[in-house]
Amino acid sequence: MKRRWPAKSTLGYTAVIVGCFALGMLAGFTSFANEVDSAMYDWMFRLNPPQAASTQSIVLMIDDPTLKDLGGIRSLRSILAKALSRISTVQPKLVAIDVILTDPGDPSEDERLENALKATPNVILATDFSNDAWEDPIPGLRRWAVAVGTTLADEKSLDGVTRQIPLEEAERRERHWALSLEAFRVARGVTRILETPDDLQLGSTVIPARRKDNRPLRIRYLRDRSPALSLKDLLAQRDVIPTVSLKDLLAQPELVEGFRGKAVFVGVYSNTAARDHVVTPWGGHMAGVEVNAQAFETLQRGIFYVDSRNDTMLAFCIAVAVCAGLLFAVTGGWITYGLAALLLLAAHTVPFLFFHRGIVFPYFAPLSSAWLTVAGAAIYQHFVVRRQLFKSEDQRTRYRQAIHFVTHEMRTPLTAIQGSSELIGRYNLNDDKRKQIAQMINSESKRLARMIQTFLDIERLTDGQIELKREPFDLKEVVNSCLDRACPIAERKHIALHVDGGLEGSVRGDRELLEYAIYNLLTNAVKYSSSDTEVLISTRPGGDQVRLSVRDQGMGMEPKELKKIFQKFYRTKRAEASGEQGSGIGLSLVDQIVQHHKGNMEVTSVPGEGSCFTMVLPAFSPVKVKEEAGSLMPSRDR
Numbered sequence: 001m002k003r004r005w006p007a008k009s010t011l012g013y014t015a016v017i018v019g020c021f022a023l024g025m026l027a028g029f030t031s032f033a034n035e036v037d038s039a040m041y042d043w044m045f046r047l048n049p050p051q052a053a054s055t056q057s058i059v060l061m062i063d064d065p066t067l068k069d070l071g072g073i074r075s076l077r078s079i080l081a082k083a084l085s086r087i088s089t090v091q092p093k094l095v096a097i098d099v100i101l102t103d104p105g106d107p108s109e110d111e112r113l114e115n116a117l118k119a120t121p122n123v124i125l126a127t128d129f130s131n132d133a134w135e136d137p138i139p140g141l142r143r144w145a146v147a148v149g150t151t152l153a154d155e156k157s158l159d160g161v162t163r164q165i166p167l168e169e170a171e172r173r174e175r176h177w178a179l180s181l182e183a184f185r186v187a188r189g190v191t192r193i194l195e196t197p198d199d200l201q202l203g204s205t206v207i208p209a210r211r212k213d214n215r216p217l218r219i220r221y222l223r224d225r226s227p228a229l230s231l232k233d234l235l236a237q238r239d240v241i242p243t244v245s246l247k248d249l250l251a252q253p254e255l256v257e258g259f260r261g262k263a264v265f266v267g268v269y270s271n272t273a274a275r276d277h278v279v280t281p282w283g284g285h286m287a288g289v290e291v292n293a294q295a296f297e298t299l300q301r302g303i304f305y306v307d308s309r310n311d312t313m314l315a316f317c318i319a320v321a322v323c324a325g326l327l328f329a330v331t332g333g334w335i336t337y338g339l340a341a342l343l344l345l346a347a348h349t350v351p352f353l354f355f356h357r358g359i360v361f362p363y364f365a366p367l368s369s370a371w372l373t374v375a376g377a378a379i380y381q382h383f384v385v386r387r388q389l390f391k392s393e394d395q396r397t398r399y400r401q402a403i404h405f406v407t408h409e410m411r412t413p414l415t416a417i418q419g420s421s422e423l424i425g426r427y428n429l430n431d432d433k434r435k436q437i438a439q440m441i442n443s444e445s446k447r448l449a450r451m452i453q454t455f456l457d458i459e460r461l462t463d464g465q466i467e468l469k470r471e472p473f474d475l476k477e478v479v480n481s482c483l484d485r486a487c488p489i490a491e492r493k494h495i496a497l498h499v500d501g502g503l504e505g506s507v508r509g510d511r512e513l514l515e516y517a518i519y520n521l522l523t524n525a526v527k528y529s530s531s532d533t534e535v536l537i538s539t540r541p542g543g544d545q546v547r548l549s550v551r552d553q554g555m556g557m558e559p560k561e562l563k564k565i566f567q568k569f570y571r572t573k574r575a576e577a578s579g580e581q582g583s584g585i586g587l588s589l590v591d592q593i594v595q596h597h598k599g600n601m602e603v604t605s606v607p608g609e610g611s612c613f614t615m616v617l618p619a620f621s622p623v624k625v626k627e628e629a630g631s632l633m634p635s636r637d638r
Ligand code: ADP
Pocket: 520, 524, 525, 528, 552, 554, 555, 556, 557, 565, 570, 571, 572, 573, 574, 575, 576, 581, 582, 583, 584, 585, 586, 587, 588, 611
């Protein structure tokens, strides 16, 4: 079957897909999305550890035991001097000191440190922008350093995990590169860093780092450091950055060999000072000075993680949304769901594939837009398109019912017309007889036309195609007309039709439809009663309502049957067994007609004793209508 795809539903469908897509993209900007992206980054990071390669750096840690042995943090400058004089003997490639030396200290200590710096080549000192000022080292120390670098951590990280560091920091007209970048520059023997808006170039190494966000560098952390080392371990280390406590270095002089030719990162790390701890994507803690060494190793290896371009991400999300939309529009059944599952799988795996190639793709936005568009498309197809199907199914059922009605209800008058016309053709009839038959044909065809009209009117009313007529009329006229028509049928069965009272009461509505309904109740009463019984028709006006009842002494119905008699095509077992012809549609039309007149049907019945059908309709009162109209007329006094 060819699927119809009218323009209106295409527009609606497109709107749903676009809406879901936009919602998915917006969701990508929430803090929850940021959390998910970060968690996924860490997971993918752990799945893709850096390739094994020998490291160029070593960390010399002034830790708690060192501080305890060498006079505490107050003697930091003498401790640094001691460390420098110990390692300068083996000519390290460079020494980066992650300690802020901005305040003048004890003059003798400052002098000791100055002398040690003088004797150590390629020293890089640290600075920081804090409290609105740069914390540069005091000039006496600064003059012996080849460079000064910043030691900022990932300040934009919402969860405290340091995934990247800024390589550039410009404040108050002063610009500094990161300590690790300066160390890398010195290690490479490069004097100038070439800058473009998107990257930095040092010799042959191009570092992708946008100027816009302070040139962030994602650190490819090596695995957690190993525990205490012997010299042998120290020299054999690959894939980790060795860390040596100054206390151990002083106690085991042979360890100094591990510093030969290396980039040494010196820093303080106290277990008790929270600000010294940095959390990494590996999940563990690390000293701030080690982060510098890790960043240095990342630069040294030259393999970087870069953020995907925004337009690439957007193009991918749009492609997924379009695929989801087309999928549900073009295909159908399980294939659609299978392909949708594949699409979602693709949306889940693409960030992994990108990450494997060094491109950091946001995880949440593509995923949320993929899920939302797939769900939106599925729901739309399920409910809206299904509803269209149901509608056409409903139309087909009603068409079938119409055919059913025609075959059942119209058979009787058609048979009468057919028989009469045959009589005229076959026999030589006198004028009186011919006139009588012609009259019968005329009245039966009129009845047929009325029936068709009634049926069509109800169908159109139900469809909302036409409005109910709102003419006022007395029930008496309509009931009498029905009685005239039903009399011959009742007489044939010797059933007496009685009228109780003066048939008072007026209603407003469609006279023909109500006549059809009352006639139906009357003929049913006659049809489902045995000979020599009575049918009583009465009206009871009272208040806002008028009640019209048709009571018979016929076969009656079971209580559970009463609930179903207004359903189309329902017939009771007794009615079927009685041999009386019927389609089971009459009462359903009666019910609809009464409902369209804002009324309702009441039925009471006792099997074998009889039934009473009551039509309850809103009463028409000419006085009330006049009053209502009067209240709407403009008053002369006003
Ligand atoms: P039809 O009379 O063509 O079968 P209706 O819709 O008029 O269809 O009535 C539905 C069913 O309700 C009838 O088949 C019959 O079983 C039951 N019924 C209607 N009127 C009476 C009545 N006065 N007494 C007993 N049963 C009735």
